[in-house]
Amino acid sequence: MAPNSPTVRRPDFLHLIEQHVHVGIVGAGIGGLAAAIAFRRAGVDVTVLEAAEELLEIGAGIQMTPNVSVLLQRWGVADVIGDNLVQIEELNMRRKDGTIVGHTDIPVVERALGRPWWLVHRAHLHDGLAVVAKRLEAVIHINSRVVSLEYQAGGEVTVKTQKGDTYQFDLCVGADGVNSIVRRTLFPEVRPDAKTTNCAYRAVIPYERIRQDAIAKEIIQKQTMEVWMGHNAYIITYPISGGEVFNLVLSHHRPEKVYATQPDVAIEELRNEYKSFDPRIKRIVDMIPETSRWPLLVTGPLKSWSSPQKNIVLMGDAAHSMVNHMAQGAATSMEDGAFLAKCVGAVALGNLSLREAINIYEVERMPKAFLKQQVSFLNGAIWHLPDGPKQQARDAAMAPELEGKYQVRSSNLYGDPQTVLDVYGYDAEIHAEEALVQFANGGSVVYPGTGIVPGLEDKYMGWFMKLPANQPHPRL
Numbered sequence: 351m352a353p354n355s356p357t358v359r360r361p362d363f364l365h366l367i368e369q370h371v372h373v374g375i376v377g378a379g380i381g382g383l384a385a386a387i388a389f390r391r392a393g394v395d396v397t398v399l400e401a402a403e404e405l406l407e408i409g410a411g412i413q414m415t416p417n418v419s420v421l422l423q424r425w426g427v428a429d430v431i432g433d434n435l436v437q438i439e440e441l442n443m444r445r446k447d448g449t450i451v452g453h454t455d456i457p458v459v460e461r462a463l464g465r466p467w468w469l470v471h472r473a474h475l476h477d478g479l480a481v482v483a484k485r486l487e488a489v490i491h492i493n494s495r496v497v498s499l500e501y502q503a504g505g506e507v508t509v510k511t512q513k514g515d516t517y518q519f520d521l522c523v524g525a526d527g528v529n530s531i532v533r534r535t536l537f538p539e540v541r542p543d544a545k546t547t548n549c550a551y552r553a554v555i556p557y558e559r560i561r562q563d564a565i566a567k568e569i570i571q572k573q574t575m576e577v578w579m580g581h582n583a584y585i586i587t588y589p590i591s592g593g594e595v596f597n598l599v600l601s602h603h604r605p606e607k608v609y610a611t612q613p614d615v616a617i618e619e620l621r622n623e624y625k626s627f628d629p630r631i632k633r634i635v636d637m638i639p640e641t642s643r644w645p646l647l648v649t650g651p652l653k654s655w656s657s658p659q660k661n662i663v664l665m666g667d668a669a670h671s672m673v674n675h676m677a678q679g680a681a682t683s684m685e686d687g688a689f690l691a692k693c694v695g696a697v698a699l700g701n702l703s704l705r706e707a708i709n710i711y712e713v714e715r716m717p718k719a720f721l722k723q724q725v726s727f728l729n730g731a732i733w734h735l736p737d738g739p740k741q742q743a744r745d746a747a748m749a750p751e752l753e754g755k756y757q758v759r760s761s762n763l764y765g766d767p768q769t770v771l772d773v774y775g776y777d778a779e780i781h782a783e784e785a786l787v788q789f790a791n792g793g794s795v796v797y798p799g800t801g802i803v804p805g806l807e808d809k810y811m812g813w814f815m816k817l818p819a820n821q822p823h824p825r826l
Contacts, residue, residue, distance in 0.1 A: 496531055542649040583601060601675070
């Protein structure tokens, strides 16, 4: 051990006897496939049960912010997706009339964190995750809708599908989304809720069509993310699919709460929602041929994510669905899978019991997910402010960004230094490794002599020690 390495004491009950662990994942969405990759990398056997008859993802664009782009790089998924991952030059915060009130230089965020900020179509992301999961020999069964789970103390979990197939797992992971049968089995009283009347449209338009419009094409001269903020409505746009497709998320409120996707919304209804917005983005909104209205459901916070026996556990939207205003729903699910796999990998190595692994996962990840839920809701509140004193205070807090001035805080959370470090600077796998070392040590791990916790040293000092001397970090 190097002289400056932290001292780790291994408890007497750990015998380092490797054991076989078979994990079943219910759901092969983005979170489920990410978890399958992480489990296989940790040396754990994985079987994924997916209800759909095809392994595919619906929807439009998604942000792979730096807290999960690091996982895509580490796992080799980014190499599979390739040019379909898009990097933008900047983020512009606008009032709904188009006036720019805030700005984030995205390459500055990327250099500070040492990771890219990617935009991607959900289908391309899902395909990349599936390729890598299969490459790592995760077993994936489609057309395998789970209809029941049975579990006993100290025993395997028995999972039955609609087709009549039966599986037995040492651990069953519910990655089956907001309508999770795994969560309903554990906590039948829990109902995801629409906290407000807020909901969203999603749409995509080919860039080529926008370029043909003399007015609309002004806002696509560069690869950017744009946010138009208005009272109880906003529009966020960014490029996906190698920069060929313009993605829109259109937030709005309804007179009633929305609890399920409403297909085939009258197109005039969508257009009227944004008739007072910047004429340039309004021209693009008018190009949308059809749309559906999507609910924004919040689950929890729950008191537990697991069965009393700790052989069934939840992750992702099944445990903590959130509103979309920080683009962290899928990202948080991927973090869950990455963290949980590290813990269960330690079980396979004989370093701790499954009960201890799940306890560590819940203790460490539940507060992180709750923080994301709250920040996501608050960012929506910031973007939805009505004209008046609060909106003016919001815009004034962003204003120095327009002149490139240094800011300690900003109401633009996508560029706010505190939020960038807490949300985008997070690494779920490193967090898990630190938690496991702390558990093995029986308390906080510190460097001898200085008493400094390794994770804190990296946060305050290690990040700049990794940069090349006397030269800026290259664009990732």
